[in-house]
Amino acid sequence: MSFPYTSGDTDGDALSTALHVITTERDALTHLEYLYRTNELAAKNLSRAVSQLVHTIHRGGKLVVCGVGKSGKIGRKLEATMNSVGIHSVFLHPTEALHGDLGVIRSIDTLLLISFSGRTAELLLMLPHIPPTVPLIAITAHTHPSTCPLLSFNSPDMTILLPAPLHIDEESSFGLSAPTSSTTVALALGDALALATAQKLHNAPGQGPAEVFKGYHPGGAIGAAAATAAAINSAISTPSTSMTTSPSLVSLEDAGMKLSLDDNQPTNSSIDDDGGGGGPICASPHFVPIDCIPTVLPSRHPSSSTDITNKNDEEIHILDILLSAIQNPSSKSWVKLSPTSVIPPRLLRSCTTTHKVDSLVSALQSRGEFVSIDASKWMSIRASTSIASAKVVLEETMGIGEMMLSSPPPPPPHHQPSSGRDDEEERRNIVISVVDDADPSQILGFVAGEDVHPSLFSPPSSSPANVSETTT
Known part of the structure; x- marks a missing residue:
């Protein structure tokens, strides 16, 4: 069974809407780039965030990413990106944190919050329970830390605001406030943070990002390409040997x-x-x-169906x-x-x-x-x-x-002498x-x-x- 296909103005309207979304999100990224090129506080805070993550990883800590809803899904993607470039990260849902998972956060970790509004209720409920030694980075629409509720729990030296505002709000642009441009800029800024941190963290020759x-x-394709290159290099440098698995x-x-x-x-x-x-x-x-x-x-x-168990x-x-x-x-x-x-x-x-x-x-x-x-x-x-x-x-x-x-532990009686x-x-x-x-x-x-x-x-x-x- 096939569904009827109709063409005409409906198709044109759909394409027009799709292109409008793409154009708007492109403009949002352009606006984000301009902000970090021209705003001294934004640029300084991005550098601070990179240095903070490098310091955290050097100490053996990790990045804990938190967010709710679409921001949480962006957070999970950033967690995966961070881990893929050698920045140990975990995602923590704030509600789960309040029900026992707060133990994930250690005093040597850094917390990354993603919230366009900067006042997500679940995050605000979690923050009073975070150790005061944990630095906090927030990706939000606010352009100054004094206006962001999420940053009101810590001293300024323990907080870093990464502004990700929009040039036009989503409801005005699309007729509904569905997270679109806001999640796009948050994702782009998170990716920028990940790669900039990896570049600074992994700087040894032959051990770059x-x-x-x-x-x-x-x-996947990336692993296959790397394995092929390694096999070629190995074949050139060393003779092949057989090995039984x-x-x-x-x-x-x-x-x-x-x-x-x-x-x-x-x-x-x-x-x-x-x-x-x-x-x-x-x-x-x-x-x-x-x-x-x-x-x-x-x-x-031991099986529960028998009284005889083997220790x-x-x-x-x-x-x-x-x-x-x-x-x-x-x-x-x-x-x-x-x-x-x-x-x-x-x-x-x-x-x-x-x-x-x-x-x-x-x-x-x-x-x-x-x-x-x-x-x-x-x-x-x-x-x-x-x-x-x-x-x-x-x-x-x-x-x-x-x-x-x-x-090694002493051998039992009559044990044969070790060969070393x-x-x-x-x-x-x-x-x-x-x-x-x-x-x-x-x-x-x-x-x-x-x-x-x-x-x-x-x-x-x-x-x-x-x-x-x-x-x-």
Whole structure:
């Protein structure tokens, strides 16, 4: 069945309306550009907002975006854009915040509010409960902070107004006040903030915004283009090798987590040894905020249909570690066994390829197997420490042979002497905990030693061993 099609003035009216909307929104963007070119306060505040976000990320904090209605949808898009260029961001609905989600906001975070009116009720109800140390950025139609209710809760030095006014109100232009031009200018201003911040944040050679974006975008046409370029470069620089994929890691690869199965190789994307080092370690694309790292939970539970239960069902298996990594791609293959015990990506690959997926973690640990890295073995570095300085610390630590790692747990009775493999595993799985400058007891996230200084973890060249064969 087909619907009747009529042409004539109706089509012309529709096209005229559509073009009017496009023209009006284009003019709104032109007006926005002119404002930031000519208004000293607007230009200054945009620069302040960029600097504030860079400072927040350097400290290991994040951007929390809030908005309601269409502004909330713009906020979700900006959250995605920020994350794609390496600016850790989350979206928080103000109503959900008042019902338990306020814990998302930490004292080292920055809050971005999107509200054309500048007086959205849900946002006004939330603001009194925000920690006073949290800076506030507002995208709104107001052109001066003194007229914006959202900025009345904080001192001027803790607030930044990013004006996004319209040259003509939507009802006058379109006959209804549906968010159109207002959301267009808010989105454009948010995109400008994201890219300007990324440009200032990621300034190490070979680790600019473009490289960071490609690293966070392995899928789609962008990911395919980046993978093709990487494959071409790899084919030119290194001979091809064959590799058998472990069945236990097929799902990881399907989930977009490109893990090397060769434990002798550092992770594919490493900080360039010859350059970089200028930015702080917490701005590295390899830094993973602690909030993104899941704690492994047992996936098996006793059946309620029987009185006989197996206590092993309540314990953690290798499969549970694997599932935690798959289900939390933002963790970049980092998982926690507990708040004081982590499994870095290299060790996760080793565990999932060396042991059966139904192996009990507790059983492996009781045999002296190297499964996780306890807090006593972490190397702590302040968030503001440059990558170059972190490399020096690693060189000095490994050079003198006194790792900030304790020996593995004592073996059980009758355990065969270790061949030294566990000690070598510890050396190759250095965990760097990145801590807050102001409060070193607060861990902001983790980065693997091999990602900071990959050349230190390259496999040593081995000479042929003399093998003596005995005959019987």
